[in-house]
Amino acid sequence: MGELRLMKGNEVIAEAAIRAGVDGYFGYPITPQSEVLETLMARMPWEETGMVVLQAESEVAAINMVYGGASCGKKVMTSSSSPGMSLKMEGITYLAGAELPCLVVNVVRGGPGLGTIQPAQSDYFQSVKGGGHGDYKLIVLAPNSVQEMNDFVGLGFDLAFKYLNPAMILTDGMIGQMMEKVELADFTPRWTEEEIIAKSGTWATTGKTKNRERNISTSLELDSAKQEIFNHKLQAKYKTIEENEVRYEKFMCDDAEYLFVAYGSSSRICQKSVELAREKGIKVGLLRPITLFPFPSKQINEMADQVKGILSVEMSAGQMIEDVKLAVNCRIPVEHFGRYGGIITSPEEIVEALEQKIIGG
């Protein structure tokens, strides 16, 4: 049993980073995620593990610091919230294009623009469909508890290094600010230079030694024929990720006649909605995508054989619903429900929406 604590989601990201042997964190303050940087600065991990923590001059600089650190084969990360994530998109597409591993945490708030500092899930498209330019994908993990904020730091880095691809934790102000019991991970030491060379020596810019060619971290290819080949390779990688890394959770699905699909905060709320609906005699289950890319399309498609309709619940105007609809391929009704712009949906509203939009509709 690991160490048990009562902590905020954002604080856990910081603590988990130190314990995961992260080499560098680069961030810029923005509500509702500033506790990540604040916790790290107060913890002074450079004294303990040698981890570098730096408050950058902007999110643009922070993500480009991540690019520099990732190029060295180091475990590096950044975190931000929606307006800051928009700024990071340039760096993220460069990281994806250079096939660099890193972890990016987005503690989403309501938008568009400066929007609100309250929680929302309106950055799904940005995280899952691109955000930056070019044909790239991030590995996107959606925690729904403070415990998963801890667990997904380690998982995010494992996947990022396994596929040489940026990974993202897509969470929101509710999970970031919420306090829960968490079992912290044990300490993993930071990699030594020898370990980095053994693991990533074919690409990491650790200094060109006589026994190898120079390593170059770049996303540039002026020859279109070669760029197309590289893009095919990226797409093949994304396909492998889709085949191997789908994660999801089912709740009360065995006898379900209706289904909620919800991730992150909304999935927590939907658990309550399932209970409330079942008290009324409505047999509804919940499928929670844990990975948003890769998306559990197959699993949702299978559920469409069993249920009469799906309510896609997210705190946005309806973004993930597009993927749910694609998965279901018009076989059964799929509707969206969710409050957005910083308002958290209530469990009762969700049951009401199910009754009106799916059962009654």
Add this chain to the structure above:
Amino acid sequence: MDVKDIIKPENLVYGKSDVILDNVMHYCPGCTHGTIHKVIAEVIEEMGIQDKTIGISPVGCSVLAYNYLDIDWQQAAHGRAPALATATKRLMPEKYVFTYQGDGDLASIGTAEIMHACNRGENIVVFFVNNAIYGMTGGQMAPTTLIGMKTATTPYGRNVELNGHPLKITELIAQLPGTCYVTRQSAEAAGPVRKLKKAVRKAFENSAQKKGTSFIEIVGTCNSGWKMSPVKSNEWMKENMFPMYPLGDMKDE
């Protein structure tokens, strides 16, 4: 003495640095980038730091610098090289890290990154190549374009009312307490090249001594963008660029 004697090793007085690769450079004939690359390569070789040096290339004509110097490289997004260098140096403090940036990259889109890296006193070396124009994209106005100078986006000459003033960013950088060495050099002839080489060596030594940021501006030419012959470009540079961007050390601590 015939050619065979001249090329005997004992008669060699000058050779290509091993740090320079044999790839054919894409630079236009007369461009200053090639000369600057050569000087940096020679210093890296002489200091014996090839295996400890990481270069960060910019977006601009020198984006492909990684094809010419036989060291590890990172290719940065436009203007962001100082951010990459910051992390690289902090995560591998025993390495030598330099950025190589043009005037558009460093003094326009990357102003925030260079100012803050220098102000934090990152122990990195910055090479800032000022050719007063955007070479790579076809000769548009740069922040350092002189008043009256014609470019693709100032076809009637740079005009203060329309385009603002030329930016002397190196003078601003010299004000920042994080910098230990700020100098402006050129590379149009043997004399200036020798001076530049001394400056480059000093900059890398400063980095080893953790003195802060060393910043070397090199005033250069872009004969394609300026639409002049290489010889004429050098004359034009001396007549017009040097009065605006005077050579010499601004800071050496």
